[in-house]
Amino acid sequence: MTRRERLLATLRGAPVDRPPVSFYEITGMENTSPDDPFNIFADPSWAPLIDLARAHTDRIVMRKVAYASITPDPLEGLSHNTTWLEGESRFTRREVRAGGRVLTCRSRRDRDVNTVWTEEHLLKDLDDLRAFLDVPLPASDGAVDPSDVLEAEATLGDTGIVMIDTPDPLCLAASLFSMADYTTLALTEPDWFRKLLDRFAESLAPKIEAGARALPGRLWRIYGPEYATPPFLPPACFRDYVCRYVRPMIDAIHRSGGYARIHAHGRIGQVLDDICAMGADAIDPIEPPPQGDVLLHDVRRRYGRQLVLFGNLEITDLENLPTPRFAEVVKRSLAAGTSGEGRGFVLMPSACPYGRTLSALALRNYETMVELATGAAY
Numbered sequence: 340m341t342r343r344e345r346l347l348a349t350l351r352g353a354p355v356d357r358p359p360v361s362f363y364e365i366t367g368m369e370n371t372s373p374d375d376p377f378n379i380f381a382d383p384s385w386a387p388l389i390d391l392a393r394a395h396t397d398r399i400v401m402r403k404v405a406y407a408s409i410t411p412d413p414l415e416g417l418s419h420n421t422t423w424l425e426g427e428s429r430f431t432r433r434e435v436r437a438g439g440r441v442l443t444c445r446s447r448r449d450r451d452v453n454t455v456w457t458e459e460h461l462l463k464d465l466d467d468l469r470a471f472l473d474v475p476l477p478a479s480d481g482a483v484d485p486s487d488v489l490e491a492e493a494t495l496g497d498t499g500i501v502m503i504d505t506p507d508p509l510c511l512a513a514s515l516f517s518m519a520d521y522t523t524l525a526l527t528e529p530d531w532f533r534k535l536l537d538r539f540a541e542s543l544a545p546k547i548e549a550g551a552r553a554l555p556g557r558l559w560r561i562y563g564p565e566y567a568t569p570p571f572l573p574p575a576c577f578r579d580y581v582c583r584y585v586r587p588m589i590d591a592i593h594r595s596g597g598y599a600r601i602h603a604h605g606r607i608g609q610v611l612d613d614i615c616a617m618g619a620d621a622i623d624p625i626e627p628p629p630q631g632d633v634l635l636h637d638v639r640r641r642y643g644r645q646l647v648l649f650g651n652l653e654i655t656d657l658e659n660l661p662t663p664r665f666a667e668v669v670k671r672s673l674a675a676g677t678s679g680e681g682r683g684f685v686l687m688p689s690a691c692p693y694g695r696t697l698s699a700l701a702l703r704n705y706e707t708m709v710e711l712a713t714g715a716a717y
Contacts, residue, residue, distance in 0.1 A: 349647055350598045359686070360685070361687040366398045367389055367393025399502050404553075444459050444461040454693050502559065505562075506543075518571070525576065525580065547588050552595055564601055564602070565602070565605055570606065577609075578613055605631060623687065627653060639678055658700070658704075669686070
């Protein structure tokens with residue numbers, strides 16, 4: 340089978356010659372240009388891993404859908420951004436005028452760390468939320484621009500597939516607050532919090548519909564449901580803040596023959612029934628204890644006929660375990676993910692290293708993933 344055929348057969352629940360193996364964010368299409376001093380992939384230590392992903396993994400490249408005339412950012416045109424450098428960090432401050440108030444947030448990106456830290460969140464309390472709800476919704480009409488997805492698919496050829504990436508309303512809402520403020524408000528002011536979710540759902544729904552119609556039959560990743568898993572919120576909130584909003588997204592993807600993969604780190608054990616009830620086709624990354632609260636073997640046994648399982652390698656194990664011990668972890672995941680009957684399993688880590696220099700140990704452990712999944716040494 341080609342790598343593309345293997346992935347598509349896995350999504351359909353059809354037989355495959357072996358389980359696919361994915362490096363998640365690392366796909367062989369990384370930008371390695373040194374022009375941006377904040378681009379960690381320009382460091383030479385990443386080159387062997389990028390080459391390995393390109394040549395030997397079942398590549399799943401994430402892309403967002405662009406819109407010719409739908410503004411994806413509801414605050415664009417209503418905010419003022421200022422960016423500056425301090426030492427080895429790049430800061431961005433945003434000001435938004437809403438409801439007679441000036442809302443502010445600030446983020447930081449460090450040169451040697453591939454992540455953005457939010458140092459000040461846009462919304463701090465209920466009054467800020469009320470003001471934010473006064474911001475006009477962006478236009479909900481317009482044409483999809485599928486060029487990014489189609490160009491990536493052309494580059495991939497038969498080596499993999501594109502996965503369309505989208506937040507859910509909860510992700511857009513919760514990320515406006517600090518985690519403490521979000522959980523407090525979601526628990527104590529559910530009516531107001533639902534108004535915020537309704538607002539984002541109203542903006543997001545036409546984008547999902549248009550994207551699914553323009554790009555039928557693709558795999559989608561929906562991220563954000565983990566904000567309503569324990570210990571952050573009880574399972575009842577998952578049904579209220581996730582299911583009622585994500586189910587219509589999944590239905591829209593299904594109407595165009597696509598597949599919906601739910602992304603949720605951490606403790607998913609108490610919400611797996613709800614994820615299946617929404618009609619999801621797949622889930623990632625199914626983290627093992629103690630990061631998660633479920634065993635891959637049990638998830639396969641109880642939910643594997645509906646869900647394609649993506650995981651279940653913890654990134655800290657990949658970066659830190661001696662290779663012989665990591666190999667045993669990989670073998671257990673392969674055995675558990677393919678045991679008994681099930682729709683499919685994709686061997687995959689839970690995340691990607693985010694430091695500028697990739698260690699020799701991490702590279703060797705990535706190679707071990709490929710060797711054990713494919714039966715070939717590199």
